Amino acid sequence: MKLHEYQSKFLFREYGIPIPQGRVAGAADEVQEIAAELGGVVVIKAQVHVGGRGKAGGVKVAKDAAEARRHAENILGMDIKGLRVEKVLVDPGADIRQEIYLAITNDRGARMPLIMASMEGGMDIEELNRERPEAIIREHVDPIMGLQDYQMTFIASAMGMPRAQWRSFGKILRGLYQCYVKSDAELAEINPLVITGDGELLAVDGKVIIDDNALFRQPALTAERDTSDEPESERQAREAGITYIKLDGQIGCMVNGAGLAMTTMDMTKLYGDADGIGPANFLDIGGGATPEQVAAALRIILSDDNVKCVLFNIFGGITRCDEVANGILTAYNEVKPDVPMVIRLQGTNAAEGNRIISEAQLPNIISAETLTEAAKRAVAAVKEGA
Amino acid sequence: MKLHEYQSKFLFREYGIPIPQGRVAGAADEVQEIAAELGGVVVIKAQVHVGGRGKAGGVKVAKDAAEARRHAENILGMDIKGLRVEKVLVDPGADIRQEIYLAITNDRGARMPLIMASMEGGMDIEELNRERPEAIIREHVDPIMGLQDYQMTFIASAMGMPRAQWRSFGKILRGLYQCYVKSDAELAEINPLVITGDGELLAVDGKVIIDDNALFRQPALTAERDTSDEPESERQAREAGITYIKLDGQIGCMVNGAGLAMTTMDMTKLYGDADGIGPANFLDIGGGATPEQVAAALRIILSDDNVKCVLFNIFGGITRCDEVANGILTAYNEVKPDVPMVIRLQGTNAAEGNRIISEAQLPNIISAETLTEAAKRAVAAVKEGA
Amino acid sequence: MSILIDKSAKVLVQGITGRQGGFHAKLMMEYGADVVGGVTPGKGGEWFEGKPVFDTVRTAVQTTNADVSLVTVPARFAADAIMEAADAGIRLVICLTEHIPVADMMRVVAFCRARGARLLGPNCPGVMTPGQAKVGIIPAMVATAGNVGVVSKSGTLTYEVGFAMKNAGIGISTIVGIGGDPVIGTTFVEVLEMFENDPETEKIALLGEIGGSAEIVAADFIKNAMTKPVAAFIAGRSAPPGKRMGHAGAIVDGGEGSAEEKIQALEAAGARVAANPEEIPGLLA
């Protein structure tokens, strides 16, 4: 779960990290008010879950409240990479002497938290990592011991932080680590952390991503979830307990298991790509899906107008194919799909499942033995329908 | 630093451990008032830093406020093993179905926190340990990982805690461990933890000892320190940065280093015990003692009327004996002791130190080459003076 | 031989009185695994299908000499359950549970390593040595005994490949599901090393997916330390970057973890990479 910049920074503040005294607003009037209160130069920043908002015109500096209002009118409602700007953050302008990068993230390979720090902040970290990897100091944290003081000294020293800032940098790093741990963050990033003209440190931009699996113990953060940019179909799937991700192709996929679901997508592309045909979605119905869930999944798949064919690929293990077949029939009768459906049932009770499907004699049902056959038939069905 | 029962229990309460809703009082009037407010049976408990107060008459049950007052009049001001009772805790009576022992302490040998738990609480744990050690469940806690849930289950199961109480016992154990860690306790003990008639758990008595070395980060607990039962001389020594402990013998000892200080005490006893002569104190003046500290130490030693001789045993290592000798002269001139002083200087610059002492030609100064000689001479001086 | 388990493994099921735990415990017993008991705090003293239930793993191990444990408890209790098993001296802990927070797993993995216990998973289907024993949820019907080792991040994809191998007459020494979470107890390389050292394993099938760099590290290992041939499949070639494909670990992030780079690395290391998992039997023949 991604937090917006303003949510991230307000969270940082709870851990003693100094941030600009800005406020968030959803209307131009409000922005003008906040800018007037703050006085002086302000920055208006679009709050969207996507990078590159600066280049897209979503960040503007204003000399006074009136200019702030004009910028807000432009930014609010703006479309940035498909996302509508609903809120802006109004921050006082900072006197920036130096921009620093500081982040803590999960290092999957090392299976430990990783701190990354660089005196060359402000730019995109992936870009910096490609161009000047040696400018980034990397320090792992023992997940049981937590961050130690000597590691903070090492990082400050190795990155070339001026000594005058070691103390305040150490406090910020400790605060960021606490924030990362207590919030179950996958990423807690300050970019840039700036040294101001008078030598203070200030977190000018921030990004926090929370581990979805830990939200059960993060009620305050869960309440902050902004789903306004989540596609309607994904929201419905989430509420039905199904993992669904909309893609751009024509073949709706319904599969049990994430690895097999990806594979099924890949197969539609493998055999369809030459004709511009591919998967319309990722969908994992999980282990013991009920007929109701199958029906819900089918409805979600079909809510995508691009879908010209639905491919069921079920490998029955613990799941029994005869039960799945019954679920498909129930769902079919409820949803009444008007596109062809390729059904491939394999594994436990596959013969019985296939018998149930074929006996039902539904129109537009194409059965298949293997995944390869199923993918090829789905591609063919799309081509025929086109 | 020992906490009183009431301080310990009020601390437990901060960690979610249920305790009786009692209050502490220093006067019989107050006790009556509290007892009246609580209503019903109350228990009046002397708050002194010593065990065995029950047998000494320091704990009484009262049926009503008037009786509570009468008991308080007896207990307040009472002398228990040399300590005067200044405060009593007035607790509501509890309906006790079972008494449990639960404590967390530092296991020096294992170098880990140790949890001890027994369904046979209420009695002295050392006694229980002698008589029925198998009735005590012992569980170490990894000092880095902290207490884990599975350990709580293990303890509850192994000690024979009724299942109905596992959940609340787990909360109390977690709270006690938190209390132990966050308070830098050497011991956090609930004895007894009772199961009441209606199945609730309640910490009826508590004892917490804080690690003196950690008081710098425990301002709230440091403020709770009750020094009313600390001997005046030990208080003075503490304030002068000297470790002094009053004992019962006649030979005041001034030594550099704790191990050597104990050894010097032992030598006075080794050679004096047959004549009833031994050490009057433990005193470590530490490494770089100043003449002022030597003088302060000498004054503290001489404030004990039992002292008939002072024995200086200084092994100069980093400490230079000539400097110590000058310190002794300064202290001597300031304090003007009227008892003989045996001075043994050895190690770095010993010859020069001894020269300084002998040239000063002070009355009542006896010098010695070795520790053995010094101890024997001090014993002889006491015998002569007697 | 085989790796990780054979019929001598004495298996505990943590959460045996739960729906999932009990169901799979029965299937494991039917398959021939020596399930010696179960653990459910608060239910010690009960029985499950003739096997004793204990309050704690420690007591269970003392009584049954169990050396393998299957963790089937819900996500919020799973980290504690794994550590309990490791602390009690269990040599192999297999965790089926999904949705365990990554922060918990980082601590748990470090803890297991310190205690000398091997962890498989979490969010994995378990391990099966065909004809001998299975611990986990891999269906009996997907494999017969043989000489190909299978290691995979996923569940049903593994069944798919196992089944295709079985239909092609290719048997399996051991199937190991390592799980699709970002932080797991045992990685591809560790399992590849076990297969390399296992005299009964002649070839290996590796089933990876997008996200992380475990397959890249595995390619490095295949190149530098392996003599046995490896066939591989990487799922997620059609997945767009920045989207999490069901498995918590299956996400192409910041340009890292794409199927293409993994396939290239594996091919460069000498592995034969299938574009379609049903081609794996052909690559192993």
Add this chain to the structure above:
Amino acid sequence: MSILIDKSAKVLVQGITGRQGGFHAKLMMEYGADVVGGVTPGKGGEWFEGKPVFDTVRTAVQTTNADVSLVTVPARFAADAIMEAADAGIRLVICLTEHIPVADMMRVVAFCRARGARLLGPNCPGVMTPGQAKVGIIPAMVATAGNVGVVSKSGTLTYEVGFAMKNAGIGISTIVGIGGDPVIGTTFVEVLEMFENDPETEKIALLGEIGGSAEIVAADFIKNAMTKPVAAFIAGRSAPPGKRMGHAGAIVDGGEGSAEEKIQALEAAGARVAANPEEIPGLLA
């Protein structure tokens, strides 16, 4: 030979720019120890008596190949300093600092063990191999080289015994101060084992005191695992129970840790126990 250090030890001083650290660093150099540098966070790049000062132990080790570190920083920074040294690959960390909270030391000891570093102390005078090197504050004048190993909980008492030995013409292989705190990095038994295995050590003097049970455990080890003769002294026979005798660990508590029980255990194990430390040379002759 000798134990723990000889003249090849490359020594860092953590806190070298402090009063105590600098003073003892100079004395150590005068004695012949190879002090290769010091560490003071924020003073990296400075020099101390011709030796480089670093911000961190890690950088110091990378630059100097130091393998031993002396921690002389104040109590509230000492736990971090010890862990820093252990984490940087220092094999022997010697901590002079007193008044470190026990809770910190329990974590630090576990950390050092996990990192494979040996810790001596805290609150110890250090270690000296006469004629070769010293790391800590043991005065040069208290010992000459020889074949008796000395291990002790205390400082000046050790000097007293060393000096008496020197006057009696008995030399020392290595003096090891383990410290008088309740929780220490290296115990009597570990040092006894090193002396038992050291060809240059023929006899051992053990100086214990009241509190804890380290001397009882040592007696057990002497009885079961040692061939070399041990002479011992236990300080605190005249100390009353329940009072802490200066050292944080020197307290007879709940009937445990008395001098009498320790003396009895040592004698029962075959050690010769002196009633007076000045008798030790006689027991070693």
